[in-house]
Amino acid sequence: MSADDRITHPWGARTPYAPGDTWPERVDMHLVDGVTEDMVQRWVPTASLLHSNGDAMDIAVRAGRIVGVRGRAGDRVNRGRLGPKDLFGWQANNSRDRLTTPLIRRRGRLVESDWDTAMSLIAARTRETLNRRGPGSVGFYTTGQLFLEEYYALTVLARGGIGTNHLDGNTRLCTATAGEALKESFGCDGQPGSYADVDHADVIALYGHNVAETQTVLWSRMLDRLEGADPSALICVDPRTTPVARAATIHLAPRPGTNLMLMNALLHELIRNDWVDHDYIDAHTVGFEELRKQVADCTPEQAARICDVPADDLRAAARLIGTGERVLSTVLQGFYQAHQATASAVQVNNIHLIRGMLGRPGCGVLQMNGQPTAENTRECGADGDLPGFRNWANDAHVEELARIWNVDPKHIPHYSAPTHLMQILRFVEDGSIRFLYVSGTNPVVSLPELARIRSILSQRRLFLVVQDIFLSETAQLADVVLPAATWGEKTGTFTNADRTVHLSEQAVEPPGSARPDLDIFLDYARRLDLRDADGQPLLPWRTPEEVFEQWKRCSAGRLCDYSGLGYAKLRARGGIQWPCTEDSPDGTERLYTDGKFRAAPEDCENYGRDLITGAPVEPTEYRAMNPEGRAIIKAAQYLPLHEPPDERYPYALITGRTLYHFHTRTKTGRVPQLRAAAPEVWVEMAAEDLRREGWSEGDLLRIRTVRGQVAARVRTGGIRPGVIFLPFHYGYWDTAAGHRPTGKDGTAANELTPTEWDPASKQPLFKSGAAAVELLRPAGRFETTGTPAAVELERSTR
Numbered sequence: 171m172s173a174d175d176r177i178t179h180p181w182g183a184r185t186p187y188a189p190g191d192t193w194p195e196r197v198d199m200h201l202v203d204g205v206t207e208d209m210v211q212r213w214v215p216t217a218s219l220l221h222s223n224g225d226a227m228d229i230a231v232r233a234g235r236i237v238g239v240r241g242r243a244g245d246r247v248n249r250g251r252l253g254p255k256d257l258f259g260w261q262a263n264n265s266r267d268r269l270t271t272p273l274i275r276r277r278g279r280l281v282e283s284d285w286d287t288a289m290s291l292i293a294a295r296t297r298e299t300l301n302r303r304g305p306g307s308v309g310f311y312t313t314g315q316l317f318l319e320e321y322y323a324l325t326v327l328a329r330g331g332i333g334t335n336h337l338d339g340n341t342r343l344c345t346a347t348a349g350e351a352l353k354e355s356f357g358c359d360g361q362p363g364s365y366a367d368v369d370h371a372d373v374i375a376l377y378g379h380n381v382a383e384t385q386t387v388l389w390s391r392m393l394d395r396l397e398g399a400d401p402s403a404l405i406c407v408d409p410r411t412t413p414v415a416r417a418a419t420i421h422l423a424p425r426p427g428t429n430l431m432l433m434n435a436l437l438h439e440l441i442r443n444d445w446v447d448h449d450y451i452d453a454h455t456v457g458f459e460e461l462r463k464q465v466a467d468c469t470p471e472q473a474a475r476i477c478d479v480p481a482d483d484l485r486a487a488a489r490l491i492g493t494g495e496r497v498l499s500t501v502l503q504g505f506y507q508a509h510q511a512t513a514s515a516v517q518v519n520n521i522h523l524i525r526g527m528l529g530r531p532g533c534g535v536l537q538m539n540g541q542p543t544a545e546n547t548r549e550c551g552a553d554g555d556l557p558g559f560r561n562w563a564n565d566a567h568v569e570e571l572a573r574i575w576n577v578d579p580k581h582i583p584h585y586s587a588p589t590h591l592m593q594i595l596r597f598v599e600d601g602s603i604r605f606l607y608v609s610g611t612n613p614v615v616s617l618p619e620l621a622r623i624r625s626i627l628s629q630r631r632l633f634l635v636v637q638d639i640f641l642s643e644t645a646q647l648a649d650v651v652l653p654a655a656t657w658g659e660k661t662g663t664f665t666n667a668d669r670t671v672h673l674s675e676q677a678v679e680p681p682g683s684a685r686p687d688l689d690i691f692l693d694y695a696r697r698l699d700l701r702d703a704d705g706q707p708l709l710p711w712r713t714p715e716e717v718f719e720q721w722k723r724c725s726a727g728r729l730c731d732y733s734g735l736g737y738a739k740l741r742a743r744g745g746i747q748w749p750c751t752e753d754s755p756d757g758t759e760r761l762y763t764d765g766k767f768r769a770a771p772e773d774c775e776n777y778g779r780d781l782i783t784g785a786p787v788e789p790t791e792y793r794a795m796n797p798e799g800r801a802i803i804k805a806a807q808y809l810p811l812h813e814p815p816d817e818r819y820p821y822a823l824i825t826g827r828t829l830y831h832f833h834t835r836t837k838t839g840r841v842p843q844l845r846a847a848a849p850e851v852w853v854e855m856a857a858e859d860l861r862r863e864g865w866s867e868g869d870l871l872r873i874r875t876v877r878g879q880v881a882a883r884v885r886t887g888g889i890r891p892g893v894i895f896l897p898f899h900y901g902y903w904d905t906a907a908g909h910r911p912t913g914k915d916g917t918a919a920n921e922l923t924p925t926e927w928d929p930a931s932k933q934p935l936f937k938s939g940a941a942a943v944e945l946l947r948p949a950g951r952f953e954t955t956g957t958p959a960a961v962e963l964e965r966s967t968r
């Protein structure tokens with residue numbers, strides 16, 4: 171199969187295998203026209219940066235340019251395979267409109283400048299703001315797409331140097347719930363399972379996870395199990411008939427916002443049938459009785475009414491999960507960005523705890539990541555955590571960190587949980603934050619309720635720094651724009667969703683004067699003259715490897731222990747899973763194999779929260795509840811949505827992804843193959859809704875919520891009647907696909923979404939909101955919203 175066919179056949183040719191066998195190799199490659207393998211001068215190792223799967227690949231270099239990519243056969247994650255975004259996406263690096271020089275706003279316009287001018291302006295503004303208003307007036311908003319070393323440096327800079335509590339990542343939009351659910355159940359973040367669990371599982375259950383479109387290589391692995399001997403059974407929980415749903419043994423399509431009710435009914439059935447490992451529960455957990463009580467009334471009939479899913483299907487799914495011997499679960503945005511997110515994700519952990527299915531081949535929980543390096547944002551504390559999964563409310567943890575950094579513990583803010591992004595925005599809105607430094611994220615398209623975000627970020631009293639590789643919608647609002655070098659142009663490490671660490675090496679020079687994010691952060695720290703308790707530079711490093719060496723010390727002894735890793739080892743061996751120590755030099759396939767958790771009061775990453783209100787559990791309460799540090803079975807009651815559909819806004823709005831684009835399309839929108847596949851926004855509706863409204867395929871519709879409106883052409887799809895789906899990728903930097911939201915109708919789904927978040931994880935509810943839909947213009951004869959094959963693949967009616 172040629173690479174070009176991979177738009178039509180995103181998962182490539184099948185390589186079936188049987189349970190317990192090794193997943194066969196298949197090497198995928200794409201080189202630019204006219205270049206053959208023997209013309210490539212160097213192959214430079216890295217891993218994919220357009221999702222969390224961490225597919226290992228080599229960059230092909232010729233004459234100082236990237237000319238293609240090839241999957242790495244030996245790597246544990248992908249065994250040579252690559253998805254369409256990775257095969258084609260690197261072309262964005264070579265775009266002619268990359269940022270190549272710093273820009274500074276002068277008399278309202280962004281004009282070209284140089285590094286020294288831009289950096290001294292930023293440093294001067296920071297110092298001035300700090301002097302006048304203190305560290306609480308400075309905020310940082312970063313990403314899940316930089317490298318480990320960059321997050322670590324930024325955390326040291328913000329928490330140890332400036333001493334602000336206002337540092338968060340866009341992981342708040344992405345995997346905050348994964349992190350929180352792991353902390354709630356196991357006392358600490360960290361993925362229990364492994365991708366190798368796919369090779370062993372007899373049941374695979376996907377909760378709100380369209381893996382076929384979002385981690386295409388992981389889906390290939392699952393498809394190969396489905397086509398091999400003794401295939402696994404597949405359960406899909408998604409209101410849409412996604413490619414996963416089409417392949418599923420059982421597809422449960424709940425009403426949006428009812429995940430928790432569905433989970434409680436599954437748990438009810440497991441307990442009623444005593445598909446429960448009582449020995450495991452007695453030896454390794456606390457809280458089972460509360461769960462039993464909580465789900466006692468959650469019968470399949472009750473859930474059938476609330477979720478609108480047949481009770482028999484719920485029973486059948488519970489039977490598969492309850493009688494399976496090796497059950498693998500994965501969870502993603504259909505749970506994390508929905509109503510009662512943490513409470514629902516925790517119930518998936520509970521299934522594994524009450525069935526004693528953890529730490530054995532095939533028995534994994536994958537509370538998935540989305541972004542390629544989201545794991546590192548969390549580990550390094552560039553989000554709402556402290557580095558090394560340390561507990562901000564535990565003075566001993568803060569003191570340990572202060573020793574590593576050689577600063578006064580009082581200097582590291584720990585008077586409350588690190589400020590979450592939605593609160594940072596509130597502080598910018600009310601004027602207490604006056605300086606905001608955004609790196610590697612595009613909030614003007616990706617945050618909820620965009621009219622509000624635009625108004626917050628374009629305030630005159632705010633000094634906004636944006637570090638990006640393109641002039642994104644957000645960069646257009648900045649006071650200073652810093653041009654970054656990116657993947658392929660810089661060196662560093664990153665960690666995928668199953669804890670596999672890869673080294674990504676520089677293959678080519680960055681365009682113009684663009685610099686690696688790490689160099690920019692270090693330059694900034696030098697100009698702020700940040701020093702430790704002995705007056706030495708707080709960030710003394712010059713290379714990523716030097717940063718990595720301190721990170722090894724910082725993570726040593728914690729669950730995410732990197733002490734046994736190093737650049738040389740990663741270079742020689744490819745992907746290795748943490749924890750990797752002197753005692754486990756080859757890394758660790760699965761956590762919790764001995765039923766021991768990192769949940770002891772003195773060890774745990776947090777004491778947990780009330781899943782309904784979000785109120786933190788007090789340390790004394792936690793100590794009383796879980797003195798021995800067992801896994802915690804936490805129950806929660808289903809509550810209805812805040813904004814259900816009503817007469818004026820009759821549709822439930824959900825948003826998400828297409829296979830062909832990554833986020834706000836700053837990269838994939840510049841790649842011809844991907845762009846052609848999905849050039850413009852569309853809205854997916856059930857055929858029966860379309861019929862009832864009297865509209866047809868291709869009609870231009872207006873979708874309206876109380877917050878804004880979007881114009882999109884309609885595709886019929888296998889979606890629940892009464893629910894509409896919008897891909898969220900379409901901002902307006904690119905006038906061919908979008909238009910500026912000066913007119914009433916935007917193209918970005920987030921014009922419509924609410925400013926609301928899960929009480930425990932603070933993750934916004936992107937998959938909710940009540941919407942009205944009306945006809946703007948009937949379809950022209952030749953109008954289409956993408957190439958026919960791509961449209962068909964997404965249509966999800968089969």
Ligand SMILES: Nc1nc2c(c(=O)[nH]1)N[C@H]1C(S)=C(S)[C@@H](COP(=O)(O)OP(=O)(O)OC[C@H]3O[C@@H](n4cnc5c(=O)[nH]c(N)nc54)[C@H](O)[C@@H]3O)O[C@H]1N2
Pocket residue numbers: 220221222255344377378379380381383384385407408409410412424425426427428429502503504505508539540541542824825826827828829830831832833937
């Ligand atoms: N092609 C592509 N791949 C990507 C990305 C990308 O932008 N494009 N981004 C990466 C990132 S950062 C992330 S976070 C992941 C996200 O990966 P996914 O979570 O798989 O993607 P989404 O499309 O956001 O949401 C998944 C599904 O949730 C369903 N859903 C909506 N509401 C509900 C609900 O109430 N209940 C349930 N059960 N399901 C619901 C949607 O129908 C959708 O199919 O993808 C990663 N991979």
Ligand SMILES: Nc1nc2c(c(=O)[nH]1)N[C@H]1C(S)=C(S)[C@@H](COP(=O)(O)OP(=O)(O)OC[C@H]3O[C@@H](n4cnc5c(=O)[nH]c(N)nc54)[C@H](O)[C@@H]3O)O[C@H]1N2
Pocket residue numbers: 313314315316340343344345503507540541609610611612613615616617637638639640642654655656657687825826827832833834835836837898919920923936937
């Ligand atoms: N409605 C709705 N909204 C959503 C979601 C949804 O499902 N529905 N999903 C949410 C999720 S899970 C996520 S992860 C977010 C993603 O939201 P964003 O993070 O805002 O999306 P990206 O387009 O990935 O933005 C990354 C930015 O970093 C730049 N960049 C790329 N590489 C580099 C680099 O090496 N250095 C620097 N400095 N910059 C770089 C890119 O050009 C781009 O502007 O969106 C969230 N928003």
Ligand SMILES: [Mo]
Pocket residue numbers: 343344345540541
């Ligand atoms: Mo994400």
